[in-house]
Amino acid sequence: MEKFKEELTEIYHLSAAVSVLHWDQAVNMPKKGGGLRAVAISNLVGILHDKFVSPGFSKLVRSAKKELDGGKLSDEDACIVKEVWREFSREKKLPLEFVKELSETTSKAEAVWAEARKNNDFSLFLPMLRKIVELKRKEAELIGFKDSPYDALLDVYEPGMTAREIEMIFSELRDFLVPFLSRIMKSKSKVRNILKGKFPIEKQVKFNRMVAEKLGFDFEAGRLDMSTHPFTTQFHPGDVRITTRYSDRDPFYSIGSTIHESGHALYEQGIPMENFGSPLGDSVSLGVHESQSRMWENIIGKSENFWRYFFPRLKRIFPQNFAKTEIKDIYGYVNAVRPSLIRTEADEVTYNLHIIMRFEIEKDLIEGSIAVEDLPEIWNGKVWEYFGIEVPTDTLGVLQDVHWSGGLFGYFPTYALGNLYSAQFYAAARRDILNLDREMKAGQFAHLLEWLRKNIHVHGKLFSTEELVMRATGERLNAQYFMDYIEKKYSKIYEL
């Protein structure tokens, strides 16, 4: 067991090295650094994989599994072995040939997808996507499943979650959101445009650093930089790095994305340092990770309390731009609801509808009940049904997201699950913390962070997601908290 944990930690160190190379590539690398960096990364990933499936490590995993089955392990060690075994047996079920074919197909597919999107020509992408769907269906067969083949894919991102459970939750959510959105659309309440003039980027950086710090981001254990696409990466809990993107016409994009990534980072910084190097130091699921980013970004970062504290400070940095702006304008602006074609630009109300339609489509694809060539039609039909808008081009429709070209089936639902978890966690935290609203108005987030640390962050993968949610909130995941939150907040904003 000791030897097993030691070698496992080495694998984690290697993986951290890969992350450093990725981060550097996104943040610092000069133009001509690219080609050979890609090779360096893929070499390192190869070494990492070889180590994981090497005979030596395999033997250690198998003997640890025997100890687990013999019931001899502490809770912590049991968690470690269970999680490694899960990944290990998954890898073992996929023949090398299959893994190679999938990886080669998806690495080619991204460029093909980009070309198809650029040319607004789904037929360019069709053969590739058909092949990928075929391979993912094969993958599900190889992994095995009880109910739906989609479960086998979902399991990578949201262990323990099933298509059936998601379907139940999502239909309830959809049946609430679609009519609610249409009521908002009929509302006469209008949002004022508050963007005037230029917002110098250095000043935005200064504000964002202040916000991240106030929320609890530890700059001695992390950084905030710029990159083309915002992301969070962690090498270990003492070095967690977030990035954002800036526009000098709109400070709210970088603020929102900084808060979102800070949410991810607070989770990673909240994992005990001594747990680095095993699943005890890993976040429990993508959905729960997303719950942290979305809670800070939306429930907190788009609340009136938040802006009562931060707007005066923002105004101090951009006095000209906001000379005639009041808090209620900001609040209305950051919470504007508009049915839109593009998921990544969606507001809190419509965002989940984007996810629900992707889930429905990819589940049907993997279960084989729809054909890949029918995707544009199916897509456009759902957009009309859920948002009441027409899709003018596939570029703005079925071709908008990169995920499927990378074979990431089962990933999308975690975005919406994150929103649902966030509302449920927040409701529980609010019950537990006496003066939360008052604290937030004063720019104090320490008690909330402490609650998240204690109930979520410190546990790593010690509990399953289901158990973690149950322990933290007293009940299983359900959409009610999110629907209540949305209904209350937006009924007020849109005077419904």
Place this chain on the structure above:
Amino acid sequence: MEKFKEELTEIYHLSAAVSVLHWDQAVNMPKKGGGLRAVAISNLVGILHDKFVSPGFSKLVRSAKKELDGGKLSDEDACIVKEVWREFSREKKLPLEFVKELSETTSKAEAVWAEARKNNDFSLFLPMLRKIVELKRKEAELIGFKDSPYDALLDVYEPGMTAREIEMIFSELRDFLVPFLSRIMKSKSKVRNILKGKFPIEKQVKFNRMVAEKLGFDFEAGRLDMSTHPFTTQFHPGDVRITTRYSDRDPFYSIGSTIHESGHALYEQGIPMENFGSPLGDSVSLGVHESQSRMWENIIGKSENFWRYFFPRLKRIFPQNFAKTEIKDIYGYVNAVRPSLIRTEADEVTYNLHIIMRFEIEKDLIEGSIAVEDLPEIWNGKVWEYFGIEVPTDTLGVLQDVHWSGGLFGYFPTYALGNLYSAQFYAAARRDILNLDREMKAGQFAHLLEWLRKNIHVHGKLFSTEELVMRATGERLNAQYFMDYIEKKYSKIYEL
């Protein structure tokens, strides 16, 4: 041979990954990132070493060596095999036990040295240093040597160079420098202090970027950042990064160090990209590397021509500070000669004397003709003899440099060799380039860089240092060019 080169390139990629981790540690890493980063690096270095000495790679090296011995290889392939074999057989001669003991001793020693330096107490460091000298003498025995055991250590940094040759060159140099320095000291010519007011760091950064770019540094294939100690690192010729340190009281420190590191970087950027992954893509020796940095830093960066072009530009950035300064003041200031206790602060005239005394001492240590406990006395005696000054404390004397605590015996001479090579290369370039002086006055360095590229950079390790110098300059290394340069330049400045 193909398989051998392929695996060798993988080793180079791994080594580049280690360099990225190091660079990030020095430039970006937050405070709490440290402990685990050190472990990640040492893990990766372990993997790198295991790969190099693995049975699979060993077999490839041996069979490549057979092809080399059979005379079947092209010049390029022969160079690759010869160089890898050199390193490989060196590694094979050192038993694992020995390597471990040396590495453990030196990693402990750095902290002990730092403590001793802080407390000005050589006796704290003495047992450790005695042990290190013993181990390095052992290393020389294990490696083997013809003449002096020092040759076996020198060979790592300056392949082909011998203690005897250095001794000859250095005594000639010393016999010129010591009396020349004393003439300068007696000169009545005085240097004016030109530093007035503050020099905001962002402005210095801007100026340094402009200088580096003018010299030929390609910012699409590199970066300029800040770190505690200036350094250059390369992942491959398309990603070469330099750093410097800033003081807001003195812009000349960062300018000089930026030019120095740019010199190193221009060498690395000048290596053909397609040679990455083998010794063909490696610089030929530390001495020649240093010749590049020192040529740009001193011969060019401290010339009148250079400042004729750059001073008006510097003045435009700092108009207040330099309101009453003229080019001759700048020229006098950057070339001020002062015998000093600290090597890293030394000027062009005294720098080599610092190196010569270190060489004499470490050669005697390794040959066993002096005892470690006598070092302070020997050190202080040499400082008196060469510089005519007293050493007040060991902190400012024998304890000032980190090198010996790291076991880097044989490294110091490469600094002075670099100065000698630089003068010899520059004299040859000046013979070949018609209007070099006129070009430099106009801030044009393209012809000079082209000369360095053609004669030095592109060759990697294809020729030995000796052969490279012979081809580029028509003769073997000798100190005459450097002495002529120093004598001419400083006789004028100090009106001797």
